[in-house]
Structure formats: C-alpha cells, structure tokens
Amino acid sequence: MQFTDAVTVAGTRRTADGYLVAEARSVRTGIQLYAGHEVGKPDQDVVRVYRAADQVFAQDSLQSFSHAPITVDHPDEGVSADNWKALSVGEVSTAAKQDGQWVMLPLILKDAAAIKSVMDGKRELSAGYTCDLDFTPGTTADGEAYDAQQRGIKINHLALVDRARAGSKARIGDDVGKWGASPVTTQTADERNIQMDLRKVLVDGLTVETTDAGAQAISKLLGDLASSAAKITTLATDHATAIAAKDKDLAKKDAEIDGLKAKVLSDADLDKRVAARADLIGKAKAIAKDVKTDGLSDAAIRKAAVAAKLGDAAIADKTDAYIDARFDILVEDAVKDAGGADQFRTVVAGGLKTVDTAPVATAHKAMTDHLSGAWQNKKEA
Numbered sequence: 551m552q553f554t555d556a557v558t559v560a561g562t563r564r565t566a567d568g569y570l571v572a573e574a575r576s577v578r579t580g581i582q583l584y585a586g587h588e589v590g591k592p593d594q595d596v597v598r599v600y601r602a603a604d605q606v607f608a609q610d611s612l613q614s615f616s617h618a619p620i621t622v623d624h625p626d627e628g629v630s631a632d633n634w635k636a637l638s639v640g641e642v643s644t645a646a647k648q649d650g651q652w653v654m655l656p657l658i659l660k661d662a663a664a665i666k667s668v669m670d671g672k673r674e675l676s677a678g679y680t681c682d683l684d685f686t687p688g689t690t691a692d693g694e695a696y697d698a699q700q701r702g703i704k705i706n707h708l709a710l711v712d713r714a715r716a717g718s719k720a721r722i723g724d725d726v727g728k729w730g731a732s733p734v735t736t737q738t739a740d741e742r743n744i745q746m747d748l749r750k751v752l753v754d755g756l757t758v759e760t761t762d763a764g765a766q767a768i769s770k771l772l773g774d775l776a777s778s779a780a781k782i783t784t785l786a787t788d789h790a791t792a793i794a795a796k797d798k799d800l801a802k803k804d805a806e807i808d809g810l811k812a813k814v815l816s817d818a819d820l821d822k823r824v825a826a827r828a829d830l831i832g833k834a835k836a837i838a839k840d841v842k843t844d845g846l847s848d849a850a851i852r853k854a855a856v857a858a859k860l861g862d863a864a865i866a867d868k869t870d871a872y873i874d875a876r877f878d879i880l881v882e883d884a885v886k887d888a889g890g891a892d893q894f895r896t897v898v899a900g901g902l903k904t905v906d907t908a909p910v911a912t913a914h915k916a917m918t919d920h921l922s923g924a925w926q927n928k929k930e931a
Contacts, residue, residue, distance in 0.1 A: 569640075569658055570665045576615065576646065576653040576677050577703065579603045581696050589683060589698065599683070600696035605703055607648050614679075614705040615646035615655050621709045622664050624678055629707045639664035642708065657708065664710060672710050679705045836884040837877070852877040 562572040579601050586594035605611065619629045620640035629637050639661035646655035659665050681700040689695050753768060760768065831843050834851050838858030843851045849870060856865055856876045865873055 568662065568665070569660050570668065571643075571656070571658050574642075574655055574657050574675055574708070575649060576655055576705075576708070577601065577606055577611075577679070578653070579606045579651040581690065581694050591685075594697075597698060598694075598696045599698050599700060600688070600690060600694075601700045601703070603651075605699070605701055606651075606653060608703070611703040611705075612646045612648075612653065614703075615642050615653065616644065618642045618705045619707045620657060620659060620664075621678075621707050622661075622667065622672075623711055624676065624709045625707075628678070628680075637707075639710075642705075667710065672712055674711050676709045676711045677705055678707045678709060679703055833877075833881050833884075836888075837880045849873075856880060 562570060564570060581598050581600050584597045584599055586592050586597055589597050589599065591597050618641065619634055619638035620642070621629060621637050622639055625633070625637050627633070640657060640659035643656045643658050646653045648654070659668065681703045683698045684701055685698045687695070687697050688699070753772070758768070827848070830848055830851055834841050834843055834855035837855045841851075841855050841858045843854065846854060853865065853870075853873050856873055859880055860876070865876070868876075
C-alpha cells in the first residue's frame, strides 16, 4: 500500500551552483491518524496507524531513503526510471540515520523553480512510501490504542508540499535568506492532523468545502429539504382547492337563502293569500259541503272538491288544467243552483258561518309559519 508522510528539514545552505542543501527529518514512530478511504477502509472515518520503532529504523527501511527523488507535491504515481526526469527536482544524497523518534537524512534540491517555491513559502515536506498494513488492533507501550500497524516501510520519494501531515516540524528552515544559518526551531503544529480530500458543495448560493462524507450529508439534507418543500407546496395547493370548493358551496347556499328570503310574503301579501284561501275553501264547500280541506294545497282543494262532486273516476288521469276548469264550472253551477250570484254569496257567507273555522285557522297558521321560516329550515344540500 502506498503512503505519504511528513518530514522536517533544517540546516539549509546554498552551494556555489545555486543548489539548496539541507538536513531533513523523515518518517517518525508513533501513531498517526488517517482518513478511512486513505487506507482502504472507507466505512471508517478515522484509522489509527501505528509505526513501531523496529519498523521505522529497520535497516532495509533506512537504506530505501538513499538517493530517493524529491518532487514538487506528490505525483499521481510512484517515481521510477520512466518518469524520474519529469518529476524529480532533487534527491536524498546519502544514508539516513535515527534522530530520536525521527529519521534524519540529508537532501539536495537542484531545480531552480523548486528552490524558488521553497523561498516563497512552500517549505514543508512529505514522504511517499509503500508498506504493508496489518489491521490487527492493539495498544502501544505507552497505552495508546491503534487500529493497524505499518510493516516493511520503503521510501519512494520526498515531496515539497504546502502542509505536511506531521505538522510544521516537517519543514525546511524558515531563514532561507541565510542559507548557512543553524537549524530553525519552529512550533510543532498538530502532528496528527487528518488530511482528507475536500469537495466544494453549493449550498443556498454559497460554496462550502467539505469531505466526501460531509458532501453526502449535505446532499441528503438538501434532498430532504426539497422533498419537504414539495410536500408543503402540495398541501398548500390542496388546502387552497378545498377552501375554494367550500367557498363555492357557501356561495350556493347563500344564493338559496336569498331566494327563500325573497319568497317570504309581506303582511299585505299574507292578508291577500288568507282572503284568497278562505274564498277558495268557501267555493269548495259550496260545491261539496263535506269536502276535507285541512292541510291541502290550493290545487289539492280544487281536486278534492271536483272528486267529491263527480267521483274519483271522473278526474282519473286528468291534468291540473282540466281539474281547474271543472272546478270553475262547478262553482258556476253552484251559483246557478243557489239562485244567482247574490244568493250564492249569501249561501257561501252562511256556509262560512257554519263551517268549523279551527281547521282553517290551523292551516292558515301552518302556511304562514312555513312561508316565514322556510329559508331557515332549508336542509343542507
């Protein structure tokens, strides 16, 4: 498995030919944190990788530093004879040696552009190497837990980078204007900083840099928000439609109520209706004295009077117009039988005096009550 790791550079000087010579700290012992996708464990956010001293300072590992090429940033592939000329800007000059928990080695930069980038501030170093990972969890002698161990470490190249995993100790000396100066002491940054590939995500018009996991979380959140907004829009549309339908029903009922109110008679109209009703009942009684009129409509009274006089068979299947005409004829006959209009009026008047008025009064009251409150008693459609 290929890895990159940080180194520290100090003791810098310029040669007569313009090369930059320095001493560098390289791979160190201890635990460093890696993003899961960097070590083939994408399901884990962080993997704690332990480098034991017997692996870092193994003879084969130290010898692999000798003449290792130096590059500007890490190339997409390992450095080899096929691409060395295009990628290399210098090399590790001689054998590496142990310096505490670090590997110390001399290096030389020969490319003018690379040297200028160092002078402009690109001073941190990172080692690119291969190793075997043993994913057997354990605990160091100091009691620190780890998830995997590195074994068989072999250096491929050193890279000039803007920020090294091991922090600011993995750095070319600050005093590049005085190349003969002694090593510069710098404050150690977070030596366990996790380096993850960042992605740019557009959120509400703003560009946000985040990890792959963060981008997935943001995308899911944005999707959930869009789904919720769509549901809210649908609910609002349905609600507006329901309100419109209800308003239409209310408008229809208001129109019906207005129509019923228009049918309510004034006092004068009610008097006229009562007089007309009484006159109709008097005529019906003149035609057939025992005809029942209680609770009947005007048309039903006329029909009942004709049937009482002529029999039900005489009006079977007859139209209302026919019945009305027969009623009028029977009224005329009653007038004639009574000896004229004056005598008819007398008979009718006399008949009205003898007729029980309670049913008429009851029918009249029921009719007026019905007409007065019909608009209030209208059943819901």
